[in-house]
Amino acid sequence: MSAPTTAAAGNAASPARGIAGNAPDATNFSDAKGPVAPERRERPLSRANLARTLATGYLPLLLATVVVAAPLAWMVLSSLKSPGEIITTDLTVLPRNPTLDNYAQAATTVPFARFFANSVIVTVVGSTIKCVLAVLTAYALVFVRFPFKRAIFLAILVALMVPPQVSVLPNYIFIAGLNGLNTYWGIILPGLGTAFGTFLLRQHFLTLPASILEAAEIDGAGHFRRLWQVVVPISGPSIATVTLVTIVGEWNDYIWPLIVTDRPEMMTLPVGLTLLANSDSTAQAWGVLMAGAVIVIIPILVIFAALQRFIVAGLTQGSVTG
């Protein structure tokens, strides 16, 4: 507790330092200003200062990063170990003879390649349709005249807060009635309406300068040309945000695919991992289960690592802007 607060105080005590960080002149400036700056600041690279920076600055960050990364690293390492290295109380960190046997066994116990293909199909089709619907709806809400737009927007805002879990039973009865169990459309259809994407893009479209659209309209561009040739091209980052957040959501979606599929060849990866965990031959076979977890987790982790700026922005939307 005291470590991070002291460190924060270090920053707050000398706001004049700004992004200059430990640059000597900035440090002198803050020292000259007032009695609050500790004397140690006079020598930014002194041993005491360095130790303090390490303890208050790096230690908490390092600790947090390790707490997050260790379980994921453990997953990957364990998936490469032989059963003898896992079913033992004599734990080793690195696999002695890294092997892909666990992946092979996961794939022979359950159709993992098929799960992967199903997840890709559901994610690509579902996300594409959702993003197109979000762009169209947001454009209509911002740029097309219509009565009751405020009420419609409010309904979308409320839908944003209704969890899909509450709707599974009625949707299950409906989809089952249309023979949609164990079909792609049955998995995809109920989740297609997108309140999140509509909300996020509407907020962005409201910030676009009206003059651009007026110019396009005076040039005789109809709504469809204005949408595809003006609004969409200048909204790249926002559309990317919506797309990525939607992809993450579709890939990880669990309760609906779990309920609507019971034939292995139609299951998505998270549901298939559950099947793997429940199958007798892999009970307690942690290496095989970790291999399954790697296949579920790593694709999203890679996308996140490459494009995290957009994803973080999308998921924390509303926290600062309101």
Add this chain to the structure above:
Amino acid sequence: MASTMSALDSAGRRGRAGGSRARRDAWVFLALALPNLALIAFFTYRPLLVNMYYSTLDWTLGAMDATVVGFGNYVEFFTSPDAPAVLGATGIFTVATVGGSMVLGLLVAVSLNQKVPGRTLARSAVFAPYVLSGVGVGMVWLFIFDPVYGALSWVLRSVGMASPQWINDPKLSLVMVIIVYVWKNLGYCAVVYLAGLQSLPQDVMEAAALDGAGPLRRFFLVSFPLLSPTTFFLLITSLLSSLQAFDIIKIMTPTGNGTGTLIFEAYLQAFGAYNRAGYSAAISVVLFVLLLIMTGLQLRFVERKVHYA
């Protein structure tokens, strides 16, 4: 928005008659927005009403006929041992996960808010679990918590302690899913708190420092009160998502051993062993009413936020 609309409107009026223009715009609006709105209405709003109807039935999932029992399912739920168990598990899980991820998130945010190299990387790292599959994450932690072969039991053994029976003991199962849920969600709280910390007015912080306030007093008397809008936002969004937690609980405790929260119990009653659709719907309605209260608070907060800014 107002300026955008009026600009377009006046441009339209200059051209053609207002009436036909408005009619055409209405058609354009419907063509663009109706598919999405219809999907939301049918698959998000309709189930809420249908659930209320189902909740009045004594109905086995898959059966052709059902008996109307009025509030029977609700009476059964609230008078059976289910109610204290389910509401208790929901309450403990919600309070512990919301409190845990917010407190730890704030601590991480404070340490991320220093100008040290590598903090961007650390920020991404702590956020990462939030976007990962709850099923995959739950599976990884189930292995770590394994009382015999798990990494945690190894750590405990090396300091001379026996591993608790995380899986078999219902109380510990609940603790276990809470720990994993906090691990997955604290990065979200940290990043939101970090954004809040970085938007604090620097002159106020500077004034407090010049007045001689120490680091702890500055944090508790200046920073934290100024963060209250962020705290409130996080409280509501965390409450909402905690009440919806399903993936981790289902994969780690498949039959709900001490972890039967409202959402999980509704699932188990309909799609677990019992096929009790009506009873499950009643539990869903109880959950929905809870969420409705949260949503009401959230909407009021959005309003307040506007005045604040």
